[in-house]
Amino acid sequence: MTTPPDNVAPADPTTDKLDAAVLKIAGVVVLGAIMSILDVTVVNVAMKTFTSTFDTTLATAAWAMTGYTLALASVIPLTGWAADRFGTKRLYMMALVLFVAGSVLCSTAWNIETLIAFRVLQGLGGGMLMPLGMTIMTHAAGPNRIGRVMAVLGVPMLLGPILGPILGGWLIDSFSWHWIFLINLPVGVVALALAYIVFPKDKPEPSQTFDFVGMLLASPGLALFLFGVSSVPEKQTVLAARVLIPAIIGLVLLVAFVFHALRTEHPLIDLHLFRNKQLRFSVLTMVLFATAFFGANLLLPTYLQEVRNLSTLKSGLMLAPQGLGAMLTMPVAGRLVDKIGPGKIVMTGLSIIALSTAFFTQLSSTTPYPAICAALFVMGLGMGCTMMPTMTSAIQTLSRDQIARGSTLMNIINQVGASIGTATISMVLTLLLKRNPPVPPAQPTSPDPSALAEFKLKMAEFGAAMSKHAGEAFAHTYIVAVCLIVLTLVPAFFLPRTKPEMPADSDEPVLMH
Template structure:
């Protein structure tokens, strides 16, 4: 028709869209910084609070449990209260939680305050992407992510470096206090830039679904996350919440097709693109999040690097993603993701293969080069898959589609970290036992790792014993990386079913599909 408006593909990103993008970037960097900063601080928490690694790992696990609890509520709450109000509330809650974390005097209170942080952090990403979608429209999503990709990647690059530097030159408290100025700026910026909310009459709230899904996810992830500490799935603390959580989740799945407006809309999986991309991203997240836990641990525990140096050594991965993410964002608007994502996954597998050959003295040039190659693949994987998954959803499905994908990411991330933690711990426990004068027995690998983390606590230690322990520990990491490698290769199977043909224009003219979701 001659009166039809020009297609959105002909439009460039205007100033109004870029201003809204700035709000989302600030929230994303704040939340991503927090995750990556804490990952390099775990050994510091061990020393500061005199706790085991499994115990301090709950500073990350508690955050994840909170995410799983609050994410299902986000779609309904966005419809009920409006995205601007809810986004500002999420930023405020996250910022307050960060400040409280800095005041923690014990590992227990730190974990509790991390849960509070997670209640705010769980809403940031789905809300931010919903806001971006409505501002930009579906045909400009790929181009928009090309603009947003680089600043968003500053979080994972700068997080370990900034966290390591703050711990080295100041105290661990500052890794949380850095969120205070960013949070205040984000609040003011959101108030000034985001359009006024005009929430439509809200759907009825699915209380029964909430009573099954949120506690079910929390219990399931609690059991999974307890596995590294307990060391066996037969422990009551592991299997009991896992079984209870699984039953509640299964009950929710069976129930969710009955109400008109369920808490989590599983009917969206009827969309083939969303279903295939969700399977792909879930398998990939299990591998990526699990491996992501191992990289800094190897540098800290086997190579004896400081937290700052460990952060710097992780930077090549983010730099590699910075190279390909803008390209992938542009291609996502033009080339079906089924033609690009498999090649990106192959790059990740190639880079990860190096880590299956780890030794106690593997060249840093080789490791950093491999991380860079993995980063190149990362930049061409996450955003295109999410673009494909959610680009075909209509405007009324935006918030709920984002919520659904975020839930799958959190479950996949928790499964990945639990699997890799258990495997690594199991391999390390197979090291030669050494009896101590006080009657305790530790392994050579544990002694060697302790000497690397705190050389001052092991003066005059048997150098031959430490070297044997380090060699064994490096082999334990390599064996665990084989599992992550296999999972990345497995991801190629669903990736081959991603769209390989361009989608024709929506005959309804609906331009309000949704945007990709950043991993949190």
């Protein structure tokens, strides 16, 4: 296990306020996390640029995103063991170096193949930043302040999908595609210097052997499963060979890993943590919420660009109220979770999200923008009460030597839920868009001016009908998102509604029920 650093005083168990030392650590962690999370979404807006620059297809260019995501997912299982073995500070700095080096190399890519390869390198570093950041912050804050520090870490997790398209669109329009990667260099260098100065010194005392069998099962299993799931939107069916074959092989490897992990004393991913009742319900809540949230998150930007014809930058700015709402409630929710437990907070947040998402089931091609912004703001208020309080619910039940493994587990769950949600919502939307679309008018057979005028009129009517059809397809897809959010209320109901008490002589919480 990783022992407490020798140059930092232990957290005061009598206070729940965040002192300056913890806030400094949180600031460095957020700087690294926001780079990693932004990079997942900032590349989305560059897909058309990549296809023209590298003379390739959109399906091939999409591997710049898929490769990053798969590398990110495959390295997460290793993070818990590596943190115990090498220490969180050293591993975090190494992850930053990998991420920044991958970013710089991406900006030098001369074809799509090299860009994909460099994105994989970038993902290997990015995948470790979030679980390591969670571990470092929870160690620094102590058990009584986990809710507050997790609220701080929640800022990049919620704002990343919103700010990514805005930043990416601005950099490409104002400079060039290279800058969506080069922007990470100065930020990464600052984060690396601050991590060296601010993070407490490591004193790792590795007591566990590396689970090679677990690595050979879990990492490729997770990557193959997510690759299969991520191929659903492109193939538009779960029955395609590109979806089924890797997903089934991945599932077989993951099932084999479960049997292996339950029989191994020190597995790569500690499934024995599921003996903890609170963590079990936290994981169920997180996977359902991630499926609903990240799945629904792709709908509105697509609707604004495809149905309302807004630019990438304008559609990104339209999403800003959601981030604002989350920023208002997240610090309050973090304080309340530390005082009264996560149960009431998460249930309230999910209820608010369900009600605001229900508004979008009435979406049309003419829905007023102020109404959309108001609904997004309310949704953001709910988001701030949901994601990080659920994470806190899992982490606050763990002893100090379990936190690295627990953080790794929750990040894997988050990644799996996000991939399943994106694939599910994309497939539903595609099917609805294809169902009974308007029929375009036939081309006029003669150059007669009256025939051409009539054709233009019919084309205008066809365009309006297509917009109406698309608006209805988006609205009906949101019904799936609402159902998933309502379903999330079931495991959330079992989250504790009282604060875990921490004995003065132990890191183990005594859960009050």
